[in-house]
Amino acid sequence: MNRQNFYTFLQKHILLMIGLSLLPGLAYIGLAWLNGIAMPALVWYGLMLLVSWWGWSLYKEYRPEQMSSGDLKNWYLKLMVFFYIIFALWSLIFVLYANEVESRLHYIAIFTQLGAAVVASTLLISDKRLFFPVLVILMLPLVIYFSLIGEWYGYVLSIFSLILWGVLLYASDKSYQMLQKNYYQAQHDALTGLFNRRYFVDYMDHLIKRVQYSQKFAYILLIDLDHFKTINDTLGHEIGDKVLIEVARRIKDFCGKDHLISRLGGDEFTIISEEFEYMEHCREISHTFAKKLLQRLKEPYLIERHHLYLSASIGVNGIGHKSSEARHFIKEADIAMYEAKAQGRDGIIVFNEALAKRVEYHLELERRLYFALEHNEIDLRYQPQMNSSKELVGCEVLVRWRNDKFGFVPPAEFIGIAEKTGLIIELGHYIMEESFKTLQTWDAQGIELEQFSINLSVRQFFNSDFLNQVEALAEKYLSDRTRKKVVFEVTETILIEDMYKIIAIMNKLRRIGISFSLDDFGTGYSSLSSLRQMPIDELKVDRTFVSHINKYESDKLMITTILAMAKIFNLKTVAEGVENEEQFEFLKSNGCNLFQGFYFSKALEHRAFETFYLNNREQRQIEMNEEE
Structure with a gap:
């Protein structure tokens, strides 16, 4: 049982024992008075009043929210002494009146002694340190009393008293064990033996x-x-359970007795420290402790001949005076833990106000993103794509969100939120429909583009209705000729999914004329095998490589390798993030086909792109005339 709840449980018995002692004690005084032997009863009752007053003070003294663990232990020791003394007083009144045969008070004494033993075995079964000594205090005088009668029936009664004593001890002990088992099961995790979520939250409160x-x-x-x-997916849940048991053992061994450890569920554990005088000291100790614990958890695991290597993400939060709810501190620690995961896992994040504001900002973004389409806050931009002659031949469709409160919100912030919440399905459909409309309009205006690239989310790509949506929109807005200009850009993260399913979806879309580009190539999961298997037509060189052409020789080698690979697989190449002439010339000289970046133009609005197209065509015409 939670020790504090256990103490609270015992505290309630103080008043009960005082009542069960003082009220029957008055009856003793009355009976003794009638028989002219009231003085021992009065002295005894005076002692009972003093002990009861002490018990009342113990009852009032118990303030768990104001007492340290040491204070609670000291209070409990005093409570044990209270129970010992109050039951010892019942043995005293038995001794005082056990020989009053003429007044028949010895019957009352015997009965009340037996009654006190039953009361003790019933009320004190939650604590073996109480009921065992108390039953000795109550039953031993009875056994001795009957054995001193000197008659055969006295010896029989003495034996019967011993049997009753044994029965009471047996019943109390079995009840105690059953209670402890039930308490243990209710408060401990069945797999690891650590405290469970229920106990943890109760303790936190x-x-x-x-x-x-x-x-x-x-x-x-x-x-x-x-x-x-x-681990569960590859080696099975049985191995996974054994890993959790070993993790729990390591945490327990590392923490010792100064921390409370619990398993919240799954592979999530919590640790609560002892108390500290100063916040700065607490914060410093917590981070050092977490670092050492993380190193312990990362040591290799040998589970049934499997050598396993684990890391963990740890969120740390201080418990102080800012809130009165356990869920508040748990939520903050949870936020810190997920931040550690977001930063690449295998790390420790201490919750702070800056993190809280960032989380609050993202939650507000998420809330407002739900209404972004409804409020017409989503716009499309078009990034020009140029060939080696600096002629405009295509564009990449980019999405922008301008909110009344936050202003311009970068795609890097809200696209991730859209994917996490599932809004990317609705948002992606909107982008695709508006893009197809634009391509249809431009084609009607005579704006000739070789390709029209649209980004796809992995989650959108694997949506069950995705193929039907594309086919319906293409049928509605595009001709057979314009469909062949559409390029769907997918990132390398798609390669962690089912390859056969990916290829099947791509081939169905290729049959209606749509082609595919592998975006951000070289930064993720690509392999020669995937390039050979996937029905893609284009590779996009990630901007991180392009931006470092002037700085790192390794990035130049990476780009030339990517471009060479594209030639081997007969793929067109597009370089992102081209910002100066030197980058353009290097890429051009190494066989890159298309280029986009600020060197040519930023992403443009619908009308601005049309103007850029016309200006570029006019410029190309002038250059051609000059060459002639």
Whole structure:
């Protein structure tokens, strides 16, 4: 049982025991008075009043939110002494009146002694350190009393008392064991033996009240194993369970007795520290502790001949005076942990106000993104794509979001949110429809483009209705000729999915004229095998390589390698992020086909792109005339 709940449970028994002692005690005084032997009863009752007053003070003294763990232990020791003394007083009244045969008070004494034993075995079964000594205090005088009668029936009664004593001990012990088992199962994780979520939250609630009163501080660590699902998927849940058991053992051995450890579920664990006087000291200790724990968790695991290597993401949060709810601190630690995962996993993040504001910002972005299409806040831009002669031959469609509150929101911020929430399906459909409309309009205006590139999200690509959407929109807006200009750009992250399913979807779209480009090539999951298998027509060289052409020889080698690979597989190439003449000339000299970047133009609005196209065509015409 949670120790604090256990103490609270025992505290309630104080008033019950005082009532069960003082009220029957008055009956003793009355009976003794009638028989002219009231003085021992009065002295005894005076002692009972003193002990009851002490018990009442113990009852009032119990303030769990104001008491440290040491204070609670001291209070419990005093409570044990209270119960020992109050039951010892019942043995005293038995001794005082056990020989009052003429007044028949010895029957009352025997009965109340037996009654006290039953009460003790019933009320105190939650604590073996209480009911065992108390039953000795109550039953031993009875056994001795009956054995001293000197008659055969006295010896029989003495034996019966011993049997009753044994039965009471047996029943109390079995009840105690059953209670402990039930408490353990209710408060511990069945797999690892650590405390469970229920106990953890309960403990947190008590701790928060305590530190708010004491003005002390503690910290909480939220630990999530990185890529643990892979172990379950590849080696099976039985191996996964054994890994969790080993992780729990390492955490327990590392923490010792100064921390409370629990498993919230799955591969998520929590640790709560002892209390500290100063916040800065608490923060410093928490980060150092988390670093050492992470190193311990990363040591190799040998599970049934499998050598496994794990890392973890750890969120750290201080527990102080800013909130009175456990879920508040848990949520903040959870935010810090997910931030550690977002930064590449295998790390530690301490929750702070800057992180809180960033999370709040993203939540507000997410909320407003739901209404962005409804409020006409999503616009498209068109990034010109030039050939080696600097002639405009295509464009890439880019999405922009301008919100009333946040102004211009970069795609790097809201596209990730859209993918996480599923809004990318609706957003992607809107982008595709508006793009097809634009291509249809430009074709009617005589704006001739060789290709028209549209970015696809992985989640959008694998949506069950994606193929039907593309076919319906193409049928509505595009001719057979303009369909062949459409290029769907997919990133390398698509390659972590089912390759056969990818190829099947691509081939169905290729049959209606659409081609594919592999975007950000060289930064992710691509391989020669995937290039050979996938029905793609184009590679896009990532801007990170292009931007470093002037700085790193390695990036030049990477680009020339990519361009050479594209030739081997007969793929067209597009370089992103071209910003100066030197980059353009290097890419051109190494066989790159198309170029886009600020060197030629930024992404343009619909009308601005039309003007850029006309100006570029006019410029090309002038240059051709001059050459003639």
